[in-house]
Amino acid sequence: GASSCRSLVKRSLWPLPPELMDDDDDPVIAGQRVYGCECIQQMGILLRLPQVAVSTAQVMFHRFYAKRSLRKFDVRYISLGALFLASKVEECPRKVRDILNVHNHIEQRRAGGKEPLDIYSNRYGALKDRLIRAEREILKELGFILYTEHPHKFILNYVKLLTVDEGLMKKLAQHAWNFINDSQRTNVCIKFAPEVICCASIWMAARVLQIKLPSGDNGGPPWWELFNTRKDDMDAVCKRIMALYSQPRAHFVRLEAP
Template sequence: MAANFWDSTHCKAWILDRAKIECANQKDKQYITLVELRRMRIHYCKLIQLLGSSLKIRQRAIATAIVFFKRFYLKNSFVDCEPRLIATTCLYLSSKVEESITQAKKCAMKMKEIDTTFNFTMNDILECEFYVLEELSFELIIFHPYKSLPTYLQNCGLDCLDTVWGIVNDSYKTDVSLLYPPYIIALGCIYLVAFIKKKDLKQWFSELSIDMKEIWDVVKELLNYYEFDRAPITPAESPEAIYAKLPIKNSNGAPPPIMASAGGR
């Protein structure tokens, strides 16, 4: 395990440029629009959050699961790998990585309560876990913005940890965890809260050795997400309707195609 972010695989292998993210989900784009794809990605981030909260898993582990899910689908598409199974497996895996352990059986049962059409079992999750690990290149250590928040807030004199924490949670529904180091995300969330609360932190930010353009980019990503997510949608634009457009062959409970093909690797 890397002692710090700069020596980690997170820093060296998983801080990506936007072009690589935009190239993901190529097969899905044959069936749904970019707007629909974005709505689906947000939906599964929320689903992981809901499942993790229902299982009383720590927020750090939930955030790690979302990052695992995002990394997995940089290489794969929803039509090939059933997203509800991958989401559940990512949460089960992250619960072990972040020492907030739950059981695969509980994950399957709770997911079935949330979505009655979810027909995967504990064994499916355990089998799928290996393929998720492989697609993640067994690089499982994730650095998050949460740890630095109390220190930053104390230094800048902004007394609103809960508000900033909530915005950090929301940041995982965007792609900033794939684009920027965690300290930049933390500072971006603080900048946004300071702006909302009309707290002038320009002097404090000017004293930090950071690229302010990255901070503003994080803020723009967050504002864009809030605008997108709060816009009213029709039933035809719902995640369920979009999901129905995808020819996911294994939604009846069969193992995902990645399992069938991985044996030949």
């Protein structure tokens, strides 16, 4: 079941020795995580992949970097490998050629160039090799445990329990969905249960829309307790999402190995 799969995922996330760990509070490290996840999102849109495949790729990306250092493995290629693998896991596979063409298009657009990717060129061969190698590294580090449960799946049920107004329900769900998508650019997805991230996103959406949710002031439990979520966990997730909005635009930085 889901709980046994979750415990397997947790056991596959044994941390690195402290001296090899990336510093979560280092803005350059955080920026590279954001950059890699934005690459996945942009490629996913151009490849017309469903959001579940993009989210699965982003979780794989974060799980990989929970065990390996950003200084050793280039985010540009791990993001490629994660998306390629996730498209297969979520049963919407894309061809290597299509993924590499989209990757090239995004890289060229960022650099202000327009050079197409010739599938018979050395550059294409080298890029394909990096993609296949990245996929292999991800599979090795994740121990072939590819199960992923996303916060998105809880939104509608939670929102239906919190408001009866159909219009508000839709607005609240849409805003929460957007906050969840933003959260995937940080590694909260491997630090907190999906239910917690869903609650944090609903709470932020309610604040933006100025919707009052049951807070427990009238003697009943606060709404987040209905979903087995603790306020301090919810606050921690909100803080990480909010921090995204004050960061400068993410760009690739070549990190030096320690």
